[in-house]
Amino acid sequence: MDAAIPSDAKSARVGSLGYLTRLTALAVVYVAVSKLGLMLDAVGGVATLVWPATGISLVALSELGLTLWPGVAIGAFVVNLWVGAPVVLAATIAVGNTLEAVIGAYALRRLAPSDYWLERLMGVTSLILLSAGLSTAVSATVGTVGLLMVRRISIDDFSFAWRVWWLGDAVSDLIVAPALVAWRAWPLRRTGTRRSLEGVAVALATALAALAFFEPRSVLTHAPIGPYLLFPPLIWAAFRFGPRAVANLTLFAAVAAVCGTAIGLGPFAIGSLPQRLLPLQAFMAMFSATGLLLAAAVAERKRAEAEAREAVRARDEFLSIASHELKTPVTSLQLQLAALGAKLKADPSSANVPAKMQSILRQARRLAELIDNLLDVSRIASRRLDLTFEEVDFAALVKDVAVRAEEVVTQAGSRLELSLNGPVWGYWDKQRLHQVVDNLLSNAVKYGAGKPIEISLQPGANAVVLRVRDQGIGISTEDQERIFQRFVRAVSPRHYGGFGLGLWIARQIVEELGGRIGVTSEANQGSTFTVSLPYQQPGQKIQSDSFGKWSQ
Numbered sequence: 001m002d003a004a005i006p007s008d009a010k011s012a013r014v015g016s017l018g019y020l021t022r023l024t025a026l027a028v029v030y031v032a033v034s035k036l037g038l039m040l041d042a043v044g045g046v047a048t049l050v051w052p053a054t055g056i057s058l059v060a061l062s063e064l065g066l067t068l069w070p071g072v073a074i075g076a077f078v079v080n081l082w083v084g085a086p087v088v089l090a091a092t093i094a095v096g097n098t099l100e101a102v103i104g105a106y107a108l109r110r111l112a113p114s115d116y117w118l119e120r121l122m123g124v125t126s127l128i129l130l131s132a133g134l135s136t137a138v139s140a141t142v143g144t145v146g147l148l149m150v151r152r153i154s155i156d157d158f159s160f161a162w163r164v165w166w167l168g169d170a171v172s173d174l175i176v177a178p179a180l181v182a183w184r185a186w187p188l189r190r191t192g193t194r195r196s197l198e199g200v201a202v203a204l205a206t207a208l209a210a211l212a213f214f215e216p217r218s219v220l221t222h223a224p225i226g227p228y229l230l231f232p233p234l235i236w237a238a239f240r241f242g243p244r245a246v247a248n249l250t251l252f253a254a255v256a257a258v259c260g261t262a263i264g265l266g267p268f269a270i271g272s273l274p275q276r277l278l279p280l281q282a283f284m285a286m287f288s289a290t291g292l293l294l295a296a297a298v299a300e301r302k303r304a305e306a307e308a309r310e311a312v313r314a315r316d317e318f319l320s321i322a323s324h325e326l327k328t329p330v331t332s333l334q335l336q337l338a339a340l341g342a343k344l345k346a347d348p349s350s351a352n353v354p355a356k357m358q359s360i361l362r363q364a365r366r367l368a369e370l371i372d373n374l375l376d377v378s379r380i381a382s383r384r385l386d387l388t389f390e391e392v393d394f395a396a397l398v399k400d401v402a403v404r405a406e407e408v409v410t411q412a413g414s415r416l417e418l419s420l421n422g423p424v425w426g427y428w429d430k431q432r433l434h435q436v437v438d439n440l441l442s443n444a445v446k447y448g449a450g451k452p453i454e455i456s457l458q459p460g461a462n463a464v465v466l467r468v469r470d471q472g473i474g475i476s477t478e479d480q481e482r483i484f485q486r487f488v489r490a491v492s493p494r495h496y497g498g499f500g501l502g503l504w505i506a507r508q509i510v511e512e513l514g515g516r517i518g519v520t521s522e523a524n525q526g527s528t529f530t531v532s533l534p535y536q537q538p539g540q541k542i543q544s545d546s547f548g549k550w551s552q
């Protein structure tokens, strides 16, 4: 079952000592907290509105792996036997409760795989609808049908018992589980004095609201308005302190409200204990769901704002680098043209026109390349990187790139070694493939410290592999994944020019051709860039989802 769950580094191997310890701990905690809940006048002896075990199981299975399910099953079976349920009933309830934990945890991990699911609307919505709403209905149905079958309840009591069971479990998922997830992040980050004082103020406001909760007649309305007073501190916590504060505040309010109501205080203290706790827990469920949704929405907005700020910062930095990069060849062009003009004016026959023209053309080409890169960014952003497929000899293409680069390679004091095993025919976009190889070779020259560069092409059965190896400055392990992102550079702009776009564009092209690009490198030991490309057939639809990854 775990295979369908996003990879979970925290889950222990089934049967290992770590696994057995966790399983036993879960079963023991389950029994202990359930015994407490069952002391509160349980309907049919087993259905209660205070059932922390549901929230604990949800967190245990979603955080530590679904394979811990036997801990829930054993815990539920033992505690029900302990309070006098016949074996058949205890086993039936254990099945229902285990299904509840597995379904709830599975849904949570599937829809909200992030560790910070409390900070995501998707995570909280999944908790409310699927874990608290749906999975608990399974346990309530299995359990109350079991009670009916062993005649612990009559058919007339069925609806009430079902509602008690379902709501008790749902509230546990909505209040106990978020608090446990919030505690997991303990200890909290250090905060400034002002923020700590504000935190104390929220805690005090919550404590006052919890006291007012039990006030039978408010001074203002002469009617109980206590429960509403809990909302201002909740909203305050959601906006200023986030989901973890909301989860803690809600748990505190719930414990205070349940204890007070159980001893007969406050607006819900009418009728038997289950009759009192049913509306109270319905209120607490709404209260928690409101707070968690609000806090997740605020957290998402804050994250989006931070991302937008970062994007603006990256754009500004890019604009300044881009203007600098574009200015260099333009200035050089201007100077060379001015010098050529002056020489021609002084003595039309003395100027070495062809040599100067070569140099001017080189600068113009560099300028055109930079502008092409900028155009590619906007093409990719608007998804207009149209590929034109044709039959291409990859080996001849690499040779062509190498010949064109000969001059720059020599200027850099480097040497090129080709091992091409050609011809290598395939169906690709020639111009774009040229761009990829050219980019990798230019980088090898730029960052290759004047040492030899090797390019090899290895045709395989399904794909051809291109390797470009230099022996230059290399790339640290942390930077190796980053450099394929847009605008990311791992060198100082003072020492090396560039936009930080070449590899990003190369990756988009390679992925669009159905292939992969990667690097292996060590700082100061050189780098090897590898492109693996499947041979495409004419008319074949390329399987690539790279368009979805363009944001970064």
Ligand code: ADP
Pocket (backbone or CB within 6 Å): 439, 443, 444, 447, 448, 470, 472, 473, 474, 475, 483, 488, 489, 490, 491, 497, 498, 499, 500, 501, 502, 503, 504, 526, 527
């Ligand atoms: P640019 O070279 O214009 O900065 P690229 O996208 O081509 O942009 O490369 C991104 C970064 O990757 C470079 O800034 C550099 O830090 C690193 N890099 C790329 N190729 C090499 C290489 N062959 N050796 C060392 N670092 C490299």
